[in-house]
Amino acid sequence: MTAFPQPFSSIAAPLMRDNVDTDTIIPSREMRSTGRDGLADGLFAPWRYVEADAREENPEFVLNQPPYRDAKLLLTGANFGCGSSREHAVWALAEWGIRTIIAESFAPIFRNNCVRNFILPITLRRPLVEDLAGAEVAIDLCDQTISCARTSYPFEIDAEAKQMLLHGLDAINLTLKQSDAIHDWLAADRPSRPWVYLEHTQ
Amino acid sequence: MAQTLFDKIWNQHTVAVSDGGSALITIDRVFLHERTGAAALKRMAEMGRAVLDPARVFAVMDHIVDTRIGRGDDTLMPGGSGFITETRAACREAGIRLFDVNDRDQGIVHIISGEQGIVLPGLTLVAPDSHTCTQGAFGALAWGIGSSEAEHAMVTSTLRLERPKTMRVRFEGELSFGVTAKDMILTLIAQHGAGGGAGHVVEFAGEAVKALDMEARMTLCNMATEFSAMTGIIAPDAKTFEYVSGRPLAPADFDDPAWAELVSDAGASFDREITIDASQIAPMVSWGTSPEQAIAIDGKVPGGPARAHEYMDLPAGQTLEGIALDAAFIGSCTNSRISDLRRAASILHGQHIAPSIKKALVVPGSLAVKRQAETEGLDKVFEAAGFEWRMSGCSLCFYAGGEGFPEGSRTISSTNRNFEGRQGPGIRTHIASPETVAASAIAGAIADPRAYAKEKA
Ligand code: SF4
Numbered sequence: 001m002t003a004f005p006q007p008f009s010s011i012a013a014p015l016m017r018d019n020v021d022t023d024t025i026i027p028s029r030e031m032r033s034t035g036r037d038g039l040a041d042g043l044f045a046p047w048r049y050v051e052a053d054a055r056e057e058n059p060e061f062v063l064n065q066p067p068y069r070d071a072k073l074l075l076t077g078a079n080f081g082c083g084s085s086r087e088h089a090v091w092a093l094a095e096w097g098i099r100t101i102i103a104e105s106f107a108p109i110f111r112n113n114c115v116r117n118f119i120l121p122i123t124l125r126r127p128l129v130e131d132l133a134g135a136e137v138a139i140d141l142c143d144q145t146i147s148c149a150r151t152s153y154p155f156e157i158d159a160e161a162k163q164m165l166l167h168g169l170d171a172i173n174l175t176l177k178q179s180d181a182i183h184d185w186l187a188a189d190r191p192s193r194p195w196v197y198l199e200h201t202q
Numbered sequence: 203m204a205q206t207l208f209d210k211i212w213n214q215h216t217v218a219v220s221d222g223g224s225a226l227i228t229i230d231r232v233f234l235h236e237r238t239g240a241a242a243l244k245r246m247a248e249m250g251r252a253v254l255d256p257a258r259v260f261a262v263m264d265h266i267v268d269t270r271i272g273r274g275d276d277t278l279m280p281g282g283s284g285f286i287t288e289t290r291a292a293c294r295e296a297g298i299r300l301f302d303v304n305d306r307d308q309g310i311v312h313i314i315s316g317e318q319g320i321v322l323p324g325l326t327l328v329a330p331d332s333h334t335c336t337q338g339a340f341g342a343l344a345w346g347i348g349s350s351e352a353e354h355a356m357v358t359s360t361l362r363l364e365r366p367k368t369m370r371v372r373f374e375g376e377l378s379f380g381v382t383a384k385d386m387i388l389t390l391i392a393q394h395g396a397g398g399g400a401g402h403v404v405e406f407a408g409e410a411v412k413a414l415d416m417e418a419r420m421t422l423c424n425m426a427t428e429f430s431a432m433t434g435i436i437a438p439d440a441k442t443f444e445y446v447s448g449r450p451l452a453p454a455d456f457d458d459p460a461w462a463e464l465v466s467d468a469g470a471s472f473d474r475e476i477t478i479d480a481s482q483i484a485p486m487v488s489w490g491t492s493p494e495q496a497i498a499i500d501g502k503v504p505g506g507p508a509r510a511h512e513y514m515d516l517p518a519g520q521t522l523e524g525i526a527l528d529a530a531f532i533g534s535c536t537n538s539r540i541s542d543l544r545r546a547a548s549i550l551h552g553q554h555i556a557p558s559i560k561k562a563l564v565v566p567g568s569l570a571v572k573r574q575a576e577t578e579g580l581d582k583v584f585e586a587a588g589f590e591w592r593m594s595g596c597s598l599c600f601y602a603g604g605e606g607f608p609e610g611s612r613t614i615s616s617t618n619r620n621f622e623g624r625q626g627p628g629i630r631t632h633i634a635s636p637e638t639v640a641a642s643a644i645a646g647a648i649a650d651p652r653a654y655a656k657e658k659a
Contacts, residue, residue: 029603034240087348113348159222195453
């Protein structure tokens with residue numbers, strides 16, 4: 001796993017639509033194996049290709065346009081990543097090279113999936129998001145600032161997500177450090193809620 | 203201090219709160235399916251990690267399996283059998299109970315969880331599936347997560363979370379004739395937006411919610427994710443305990459006073475409250491490509507995003523009723539339980555779908571639902587009406603690349619998502635209640651179920 005790159009800068013590719021869902025980010029038919037790889041080709045397939053089977057590119061789609069082909073930063077509208085919980089949507093974006101998404105808002109499962117995969121999800125008011133379209137944008141995660149030639153804004157991120165992103169931390173390893181507390185909790189809970197603890201039925 | 207139902211479950215499950223404010227919450231049940239679960243199990247194995255308590259983790263084959271009668275591991279979806287065989291092997295390896303393709307208890311994850319007594323009031327349950335919120339109908343805190351979080355939950359029996367905000371949505375008054383839980387949730391989303399519940403756990407309450415049976419409560423909670431809520435929850439009551447008791451994995455009795463505590467205390471405060479007059483709700487149908495783009499059946503398409511009008515090929519001002527359809531689908535974790543099938547069948551009884559309907563499917567939510575429906579003769583009613591009767595699974599709730607609707611179809615569907623391409627490339631989906639689907643299939647066009655149900659009365 002790779003931590004969020006610092007320093008970070010990229011041209012900001014505008015995909016200013018609301019309610020972009022994970023079926024559109026990676027359609028189910030593009031998820032061809034149980035692995036996490038080989039998904040970038042199907043990223044935004046319904047919009048990126050005029051004809052998905054022939055992979056004929058749609059020149060109007062933002063990521064097909066020359067300045068944005070290598071963009072690592074996506075700008076978008078409200079409720080980005082709604083719909084299916086498939087983490088494949090984030091894996092596809094990551095494999096394509098997207099490392100930051102600045103949106104008016106995110107669907108909650110998608111947002112968590114981003115942090116787990118070291119993609120930085122930033123929420124900003126719509127006019128500020130729109131203002132960044134096409135700009136070369138630098139992001140300082142330590143200081144929580146977004147800047148381009150014209151302007152600079154602060155952004156919010158919760159402390160734990162920030163640490164995970166900055167240091168590429170593995171959430172399971174972090175939690176395993178609290179194993180004793182978890183086992184104590186389970187031992188105390190078992191007698192009061194015996195129905196929770198099932199016998200093995202396989 | 204007065205607490206909400208959510209507060210009680212959350213506090214009880216809290217192991218520790220970190221300096222940053224997030225909580226480590228214990229997870230009582232994890233449920234996987236072959237679409238996203240195999241990825242989580244595979245990754246765990248690669249990392250050399252094991253499931254902490256395999257007896258509390260379950261898996262099912264529902265998303266990719268065919269629903270053809272006589273199905274096996276082969277799928278119409280290209281490559282689908284790989285998901286099935288890999289999931290089976292991974293479950294065996296991890297030591298977790300799998301409801302396999304033709305297990306007699308197989309079905310859609312959120313339906314069999316209740317049938318088996320896997321979800322129970324007061325539990326925490328997660329699944330790498332956004333519609334896990336369905337199971338909040340039991341008074342459990344149940345929500346959808348990604349694959350990485352599913353690994354975390356299996357390996358540690360916990361998840362680390364920011365505490366969500368609370369919202370109460372009360373539906374007061376009585377539903378009118380022909381109006382269902384599906385219409386209630388579509389009304390909420392249409393009025394308050396597909397992002398309206400973001401950051402919140404939504405407790406559904408009020409007279410009209412109490413009046414719903416367990417199956418309808420599941421329909422209501424099912425679409426909390428379409429409202430962008432972390433999940434929905436309904437306080438368990440006598441109906442809940444009656445539904446749960448006797449299920450294979452449920453406790454023998456519910457006399458423990460702890461069960462009665464699973465309600466929001468009088469005076470508990472919510473971060474946000476919404477009240478909706480249930481008597482004003484009409485059968486709802488979506489016109490656009492987000493569940494928030496839904497209107498009463500006798501309404502006219504309002505002005506919305508250009509892209510939605512274009513994709514759906516419906517201009518603003520168009521009357522919804524009477525729009526010609528090509529296909530009809532009854533199924534999904536939203537509306538494929540026995541009561542849904544009974545209501546749809548009562549409209550279809552003695553009727554036939556219009557000749558313009560090129561494909562009409564009924565896909566029971568579980569094999570148990572299928573057996574029950576067959577005992578009641580509902581399969582015969584559907585078949586006589588021109589519907590195909592299938593094995594249980596997710597089926598054409600989403601398009602996986604195998605079976606699809608005829609190209610360019612406009613469908614009416616009892617599912618939960620009308621996104622662009624959700625049911626296939628270029629397919630235009632209108633979501634509605636099962637009775638609206640049944641009435642519309644007969645008419646060959648979007649039709650008001652009340653007219654059809656009345657004819658029968
Ligand atoms: S029926 Fe549809 S919404 Fe429900 S779990 Fe299956 S694919 Fe998801």
